[in-house]
Amino acid sequence: MKTFIGWGYCLLKTDWYGIWRLANDAQENSGFTRFGLIADLMVSTLYYEVSPSEYFYFRFPSMGKNERVRWAGTTAMWKAQRSFIPKEIISTFSSKEIFRARFDHLMAEHAGMISWPHIQNSLVKRLLDQGVSSWFFKPEDGQCGAGGFSLEVGGFNAEVLHDELGKRLRNGRKYIVERKLVNHDELRIVNPSCLNTVRVVTYTDGEDVELLFSRIRFGNGGDVDNLGAGGFAAEVDSVTGKVTGAAVCTRSGLAEYYQTHPISKIKFEGIEIPHWEKVIELVKSAAMVETKASIVGWDVAVTDSGVYLLEGNHNWCKLLWQLPVREGLKAELEKYMQMVDHVR
Template sequence: MIQGLSRRARALAGLWGLERASLVAPRVDMLSRGFLSKRRRMYPFHAYPRDRFLSDWEVELRFPAINPAFVKELLGNKLAFHLFLRDFGLDGHSCGLVGLLADGAFVPTEGAADLGEALQRSRRLFLKPVSGGGGRRCRVVEDVGELPGEGLWLLEREGVPHPYASSIFPGALNTLRVLVLKDARGAFLAGAAHRFGASREVPVDNFSRGGVACGVDPERGVLGRGVTEPGLYARDVHDRHPVTGKRLEGVRVPFWEDLKELTVELTEAVPGLRYAGWDIFVSPEGPKVIEGNGDVANPNNLLQPHRPLLTCPRTVAFFRDHHVLSEGRAEALIRNLGAA
């Protein structure tokens, strides 16, 4: 009982923290239904019944318990994830690990004698901490003098985005977040969103740091409208990129079927994994995985501005089985979806 109260208290504190960080005035009509106030401006409530949307309260309260701790640790450690890809024969689907930087000392993984040779081979490398998320402290480096002298870092080959993405915003990798769930029948794609950078966040495209997020039609791989955090731009919903003016809605993502197959394969390969938010980018040769997230803080930001998550009986059943949805709410949704 005490543990349950503690979990609810943490979830309520987390939800209220997100609400306070928003640039939108609190709205009782949203908060009373478990949604952050800003969702009123972001979600297409006019096009779908409200009960089809997973609420922020349901996510904050139950999502953290879906995956076991050891899975979160594996996916949260970027070095361990690279080793996992290598051992399962999937490293060809990543940018490639060039080496580690431990308190300024270079430890190569691809045969380069030193940092100078590694940079000469790749010209530009992508630096990121072994742990942590949100794109913080990640950057492109071109010179040995730009590298930190403390901490544990990964050095990867710089990813090259497909022209469709770089034409929309040329200053970032422009990644996709793909939510894959795994039930007794196997892994399946539950939703996807495409992120694009904005000028003040080069080379990072994170939505929480000013990026643009578009929903992606899971069947056709076609972008929907773009959404930004309310208050960052003159509008919150965008047919075109708010910085470059390039068209967003209706753009087709290349290699979409390959991308879906890759994220399902990755999810199936990780023992104990029940869901993952895979960060993917599309290169000129096909999809590449950046990392997996087994402890997604709040998937609603990216996925539900385009369409609600609870439009598929299989997805509803997954969230029911992991106690994100109550039995009664799940049964009513499955019944309504079957009648639709």
């Protein structure tokens, strides 16, 4: 039943116009007719538990069955990740407000929650009085960095700031207001347009913490660094903190690999993430805050002044995990499930 639910969800959320375009491009080199490719796609989404877009990201048109079964798609990940974090604590990670309350001691300072039209004068005053010139407004219900914005408050008085917030905030939507973080110079030089973030996925049995894998995301001239927004993702060696190879971008609807950042021209492989020991210390501390959450993907900001926790993800993204290493990791996912089942 879960497989059919996941299959239906994937089909419902699909951009079918984009899929038809990709099918037109792919059928010439795949050996399929256009309609044959679409038929193979539909069967694959159910049999291999992938979404239509993942069918192309993973390059299924050029793969045989033995290769396809190695990839973990949306439905397989959804079923697995439901076991990694029990239902009764999922809100700790799905709600940014609850997450902030639990993990505040590991995060950058914040001013509180805000929504329009109920803009509290006390919060406006805090934004002006805390000695922070730039704040970031993160939608409490936002996903993949969407809907967030930064605001420079230097030179504003309370009345002007109140009016400016009224223009920017969406009616009824709640925002968490945090100090805007700026990357360490060694990361910002790669892409200065947004905060480039590290994701480290950990496993805990309640006593010890194990690092499962690490990735870094770089923006591509936009406001956020997510793959879904056209950014890049690369594998990071969890021991050394160094990028191990090329970075992947999915902006075109396919997984495309870049040796260098197209804007800064800096080579991805060999980039060394500053404060790496502190990054590892931070995520291990985070993993021990809620030990019922066995496997979590932690997003971390690395700045000149140190490292800060941004989010904990119960859904740590099958694309960010597999595409940078150009390998289907479904066997790894099954191993993770066995680790969790053994403890419980």
